[in-house]
Amino acid sequence: MQPTDQQEATVDVAALRGWLDTFAEEVAANRDLLTRLDSEIGDADHGSNLHRGMTKVIAVLDEQPPATPAALFKTTGMTLVSTVGGASGPLLGTLFLRLSGAVGLDDRVDPAQLASGLRAGLDGIVARGHATAGDKTMYDALAPACDAFEQALGDDLALGEALEAASTAAAAGRDSTVGMLAKKGRASYLGERSVGHQDPGATSTAMLIAAAADALR
Numbered sequence: 001m002q003p004t005d006q007q008e009a010t011v012d013v014a015a016l017r018g019w020l021d022t023f024a025e026e027v028a029a030n031r032d033l034l035t036r037l038d039s040e041i042g043d044a045d046h047g048s049n050l051h052r053g054m055t056k057v058i059a060v061l062d063e064q065p066p067a068t069p070a071a072l073f074k075t076t077g078m079t080l081v082s083t084v085g086g087a088s089g090p091l092l093g094t095l096f097l098r099l100s101g102a103v104g105l106d107d108r109v110d111p112a113q114l115a116s117g118l119r120a121g122l123d124g125i126v127a128r129g130h131a132t133a134g135d136k137t138m139y140d141a142l143a144p145a146c147d148a149f150e151q152a153l154g155d156d157l158a159l160g161e162a163l164e165a166a167s168t169a170a171a172a173g174r175d176s177t178v179g180m181l182a183k184k185g186r187a188s189y190l191g192e193r194s195v196g197h198q199d200p201g202a203t204s205t206a207m208l209i210a211a212a213a214d215a216l217r
Ligand code: ADP
Pocket: 038, 042, 043, 045, 046, 049, 050, 085, 086, 087, 088, 089, 091, 125, 128, 129, 130, 131, 136, 137, 138, 139, 184, 185, 186, 199, 200, 201, 202
């Protein structure tokens, strides 16, 4: 059997839990960086916001391990919405709630479901926050990641390679926020002074996609 074989390409709830563990570790390790970025164009709480949220997510998942990917993502989304104050909690929470809705009720998730779940998550973020390309938000990391992931799967790349492509695109999107003028969120209050600073939400979102590439390859 080739690695691209359907069964081999799917991921189970333990692997997806590994994605969340990796993301939580990355957030903890980069908490000060995220807070410093938010201190430049926001209110210096993005690192502590996300760290509080992901610490709670892991605690809730440990307490009651979800049986299915849909339940795992639903618990994650609901916990983020309820524990992360500020803009990023409801937005990131929406991403996971949409992912939950997109992966079906099976024990395993296939790459196409993951791609449509991330796309649905992006759409949910837009429905809530009305960001578009170039507004200097998490959208600018997540949208190119979705595009690259879909493109790579369409080119018949294996899940790991497709996530690697998504991660590279998210990092490039994150870097591109430096030159942008913020149009949404707190950073938009700064107008021209927001230019020259990397968006904290795009930075954490690139970490989320990099964590997927690390954990699900
Ligand atoms: P707050 O801005 O309320 O303090 P955080 O500091 O946790 O919340 O998160 C800030 C990040 O949220 C920003 O860097 C940006 O990426 C993201 N963000 C803010 N508003 C929006 C929006 N309307 N759409 C998408 N992302 C947004």
